[in-house]
Amino acid sequence: MEAISYERAFDVATALRAIREPGAVFIGGGTNLVDLMKGGVQRPLKLVDITHIGAGLDTIGTLPDGGLRIGALVRNSDAANHALVREGYPLLTEALLAGASAQLRNMATVGGNLMQRTRCPYFYDTAFPSCNKRLPGSGCGAIAGHHRGHAILGASPQCIAVNPSDMSVALAALDATVRVAGQDGERLIPISEFHRLPGDRPDIDTTLRPDELITAVELPPPAFAHHAHYLKVRDRASYAFALVSVAAGLRLDGNAVSTAHIALGGVAHKPWRATIAERMLTGRPLSDATLREAAAAELRAAHPQRENRFKVALAERSIVRAVEVAARGGDTGRTGATT
Known part of the structure; x- marks a missing residue:
């Protein structure tokens, strides 16, 4: 058994100093880190x-x-x-309540949620020798193996894992900013630039530097309090990760869309901002035909694997439904609903 040291930081400066030690990692709620340590996926020294x-x-x-x-x-x-x-950002409330169990939500932190790692079984189980995210250069076991829940957008030959966070999908639709502190002071990272697509370095999940600490998430003034919805489609109704999720926020001028913000979860290595669908909806009256056209255009770039081709149609239909519910004024009675 490897020895692990422990230090409790009471201020940001102490935390930033301690994290510079070899093998040091931050621990907050620990709901993801402890699992990774138990499985031998992550072996921190401090x-x-x-x-x-x-x-x-x-x-x-x-x-x-x-x-x-x-x-x-x-x-x-x-x-x-x-x-x-709840009043200004119901989209975020819905996404948070759709994630994990009540017990985990009582422990998990906002910063930790942003940093949680993929639940790809090839990453989580060290018995599998091939995982570029866990062992760079070893290959991607999921591509030739089982990949029903894996990425259909933005993947690479190196990795087809998906980001597991519900919260981050809502933050992407809300144009959030992540505030971080480091040795050189603070900086702001737009949520669109915080998580990475895998490329040839799937072992690097975010643009956060190793010696930086997330201090806050900042949201712009409320824009979608009355027309927002988070839809999570999953295999079972609770404590399951998304096959596809959609965070939708609208500004309407009568029946016409003046602004559309749409982000997808469960389909890529990061929350996927549906900019093509957003552009096609903006300035047009909402109709079933318009929605289906926009959703299909967004998914044209999809490259599914043999076991997850169903996700393309599922994502298209989920976009349509989430936007329709948002246009009706949300559906808070069915937070995290499934289809």
Whole structure:
């Protein structure tokens, strides 16, 4: 058994200093990290506990421009149920409540949710020798193996794993920004640039530097409080990862779409912003034909594997349904509904 050291950080500066030690990793709620350690996928030499840092990392508050700041240590359950989130950003509430179990939401943090790793079984099970994400250069076992839940968009010959986060899909549709602290000070990362597509380095999930700490997620002023919906399609109704999910937010001028924000989950290595569908809907009256046309155009770039070809049609239909529900004013009584 390898020895693991532990340090509790009480401020950001101490945390940033400790993380520079070889083999050091941050631990917050630990709901993903502990699983990875148990399976031998990740073998840290030092745990840097950040749960006792103050400095607003565990609070939610408004920004000067009317937006919202959610501290990185805010629990998923607290974020989902906070009045400012429920009233201004119901899309985020729906996505958070669709993810994991109540027990996990009570432990998991917003920052940790952003950093969680794929649930691809070839990554999680060290008995499989081929996984470029776990062992760079070893190959992708999923391509020749079982890949029903894997990527149909943005994948590469090196990796077809998908990002597992529900929260991140909603954040992508909401144009969130991730605030991080490092040795050189703070910087802001647009959510669209935070997660990476696999390319030839699938072992690198995000653009966060190894010596940086997420301190907050910042949201622009509410724009879709009245016309938003998160749809999660999964094999069972609770505690399951998405086969396909859709976060949809609309601004309507009568029946015409003045702004459409759509992001997909369960289909790519990162939350997939459906910019093609958004452009095709903007400025047009909503109709079933228009929606189907836009959804089909978005999925034209899909490259499914033999076991997940069904995801193409599923994603198209999910876009149509999520946008239709959002246009009706959301469906808070069916958070995380399945089809």
